[in-house]
Amino acid sequence: MNSLTLILSPEQIATLGATYASYTQSPPPHATLRLKVDGLSITAYKSGKVLFQGKGIEDFIQKNHLEQSIDATSKKALEDSTLPEGFATWSVIGSDEVGNGAYFGPLTVAAAYVSKENIATLKAMGVRDSKDMTDDQIKALVPKIKEAVPYKLLTLWPEKYNEVRQVKNLNEMKALLHNQALRLLTEKLAPETPEAYLIDQFCKPDLYYRYLKGQDLVDKKKTYFITKGESHHIAVAAASMIARCAFLDGLDSLSAEYGYELPSGAGANVDKAAATILKHGGMELLGKVAKLHFANTEKAKKLL
Template identity: 55%
Template sequence: MAQVQVIKVNKSTMAKMQAYYTKNQLNKTIPYAQFAAKVGSTTITAYTSGKVVFQGPAAETEAAKWGTAESKTAGTSKKSTTLPANFSQLSVLGSDEVGNGSYFGPVTVCAAYVDKTMIAKLKALGVRDSKELTDPQIRQLSAVIKKLIPYKLLIVEPEKYNQIQPKYNAVHMKVALHNQAIYLLLNELAPVKPEAILIDQFTPEANYKKYVKSERNQVSEKLYFVTKGEQYHVAVAAASIISRAAFLEELDKESKELGVTVPSGAGTASDKVAAQLLKKGGIELLSQYAKLHFANTEKAKKLAGK
């Protein structure tokens, strides 16, 4: 059964969403809709009332980028644990990921530890939600952040992603990656222990805990889950920036290797580049650079006449 997520957003968030999904927007008119878009196999319909409906396999993931779901057909509506008082001033390990909704490029997950003594310095540098930063700013900040704080970055290249994906759905894969990045960073920090671990929420807490049970090195203590985690602690913002910079670097690498600009997202530009790769080296070549289970693959085959 397809997942359905519904969120309510204000005008400011709606404008950000429309800009964010520009390359993915569908050229069709829906009554009372401000815009409609498609990311992979997931459709997003934003209505003038402020209600946004996400439908498809990555509905949870996409909706979690913008707000808390009002209703869903999968998981649970149970609210995450309330954060401790003065949370933004605690020593926190935060984690975030990038690339799950992009056809080309990897999935990057970063866990970053910010000791309370570093909070003011990072904020002074401009460390905040990566969606508010330009790509050049993200690259520059990431290089600085990585010199200042402990972090663990995991990069799953498309070829590896395609091998894992049949066994792990998108949410399960992210649970495994977040858990592993946090586990590895905790080991490096020992004997220092963060006062809390904050995961930028991409699935209900109960769902996360269900999937993490199948992981060998489970981290379960001091875990908190909130959407838009970067607003609650700079550690998540730092993790988001490092993840995004790594994603951009990998896209640059792919572009250089292929001699063509590889786009982010999952819009028509991705279909066209994928069709070029299919003509050049078939599905074997495409599998090295793209997440094959996305709907873009079938669209590219049609464009390439395959």
């Protein structure tokens, strides 16, 4: 996706202008705002239309919580994957990530293999969409999932995340982690092989494979992408719960190590916590617990 036009409210445009004040440029005729952020050009017009051009559009939209402004046509482009009939009964390796929308804590990616013989077992255990469960429920259930099915978990801690983020956008990072988790779990299963791979879709498949150019891949012919993957196969639900538990444990671990309560998410309470850390430890300390490219960093500086 090299260009995208959204309709944003005056408040949303004003928020972008305030958040990225240091990235403003002179707007063209009929425009009210022009931003240049890491190779991405953003132009807001008086009509409310906002044109995004360049690299990292999906990354920027996700980071600034603008997904709800994407129109039906653009959403369909991201949700056009289909699965074969009876897919939910197949033996599948599913993968999902957690933490990409949270300012504090790691980015975690998990892959889980659920054979057709194990599907009923996981359903009986209560494995389902982790968004419908409390954190305590997830933490209680994940050890049982880990005993029941093979899995692979990868954790990218904030300090390393910020280093990699200098040269790769968020979706590229996620693609590399998903692919690595899928490959490592496939190797672990050998000689048994899954009937398919299902990735909880975060970008279009052609873009995913573009990010992975030169990398060893799992079988592309057996790989599927779909949004809300946890509702299409229990393997993705299991992977999502494993990744969620690892993210929560990572958040707790960082809080204990550095002595600050690190809330999840990216709201106002996160800005205040970041400002406190900035005040006492500066950007060096903040970079050990937070994803610095989020808008929360600039908001925390303003709070100081």
